[in-house]
Amino acid sequence: MDNSRRSFIKKSAxxxxxxxxxxxxxxxxxxxxxxxxxxANIASRIGKGFDINPANGQALDxxxxxxxxxxxxxxxxxxx
Numbered sequence: 001m002d003n004s005r006r007s008f009i010k011k012s013a014x015x016x017x018x019x020x021x022x023x024x025x026x027x028x029x030x031x032x033x034x035x036x037x038x039x040a041n042i043a044s045r046i047g048k049g050f051d052i053n054p055a056n057g058q059a060l061d062x063x064x065x066x067x068x069x070x071x072x073x074x075x076x077x078x079x080x
Contacts, residue, residue: 042067 035057042064043049050061059065072078 039052039059042059045067046061046063048061048063050059050064052059059068
């Protein structure tokens, strides 16, 4: 590989890394926005508003918690 191509790859990799690091604050805002949409959808489906735990954002309502997670087929459960 010639030096110009090697230099381009280094610059490209740095550019992608810099772009990704620069997007992190936007990604956090996107997560918050999406979370609020999920909470609004749950409230709409249960027909009432509900409180959430400010520490973890999880619903404190029994009806809302029924919609908080999903059932997975055996063997397809996510591993955290």
